[in-house]
């Protein structure tokens with residue numbers, strides 16, 4: 001075994017520069033843990049002249065990441081370009097074809113092509129490592145793939161997008177609306193100029209699809225994730241959640257059910273004093289429910305140069321030490337196709353908020369629609385009194401069928417006294 005492991009780093013943005021900086025800053029302990037010296041032998045980025053605040057003097061520069069990936073002179077290809085297809089995918093495929101280990105932070109690539117790339121890595125006898133792709137600095141891939149290897153996992157639930165958690169936290173503290181908080185977050189650099197991947201739940205869904213695969217030993221199935229973002233969350237619902245001792249969080253949930261595996265990303269209410277309920281700001285957290293270990297929760301920063309570089313370097317150290325595991329914990333050929341849960345069979349407890357005309361008989365009409373669909377209520381209350389004017393009414397349900405509740409809400413939404421589309425939020429107590 002050579003006493004040096006050589007890296008080719010494609011992409012020198014915040015994360016790429018963070019990796020080079022971390023390797024330099026913590027070179028001593030990293031080399032001791034890796035058992036070898038690590039060197040950045042090659043790099044590829046658009047702008048060679050840009051000052052990134054890191055020393056790249058010893059690295060060969062490349063313009064084409066695909067050519068660099070397949071070239072000689074390195075042992076590990078580190079893909080930090082991003083994007084599900086395009087040069088990132090082509091470069092990772094080229095690296096694997098050339099028998100190079102791959103370390104990537106690219107959740108979209110793994111969520112959309114993970115099973116095929118894992119098969120290619122297995123065939124080549126190399127690693128495809130993506131710790132940095134899920135929840136940044138939290139070592140959740142390692143925890144699930146290795147730390148919980150003795151367990152059957154039943155459910156994985158996570159706050160997987162720091163931008164959304166930041167916005168929801170600010171909305172709670174300030175009482176401001178989503179649009180206002182988003183604009184400020186963009187001005188402060190906490191949210192992207194194009195925020196859709198984050199606020200519409202796609203980024204969280206990429207990460208959830210990867211966690212689901214790790215949890216249940218199934219081929220990653222991003223297309224099977226039901227996705228709703230946070231645009232429709234209102235200050236009024238955040239305030240009602242608080243009154244009910246809940247917090248609204250954008251959760252990714254992967255669960256084994258009687259009809260198959262359920263995967264969803266949506267705003268949910270979680271108990272304020274639960275491990276996830278207490279996670280605020282840009283932080284991520286993941287709870288894994290397992291049969292032997294029971295519930296374990298992992299929390300930390302989900303993005304940024306340091307946390308993401310930490311995860312990339314951890315994968316590099318594993319490979320340098322010869323710890324090369326199947327990407328999803330079991331050989332790619334043994335990953336079962338994911339059997340999707342029957343949407344009609346989904347169950348849960350829910351919060352429903354209506355805006356109704358304050359008039360006798362309104363509650364009776366609402367109750368009749370719920371009775372006819374056999375929806376069991378836990379709590380009903382109206383706030384304020386405004387004869388013949390609009391007031392909010394809140395209902396919480398016991399656990400029951402989601403489809404039946406949605407049918408009742410269609411009928412309720414059609415009542416002349418119900419003034420807005422009902423707001424429905426899952427209560428995630430389990």
Ligand code: HSE
Nearest residue numbers: 160161162163302303
């Ligand atoms: N944009 C993501 C977030 C981090 O806000 O959490 C990278 O996946």
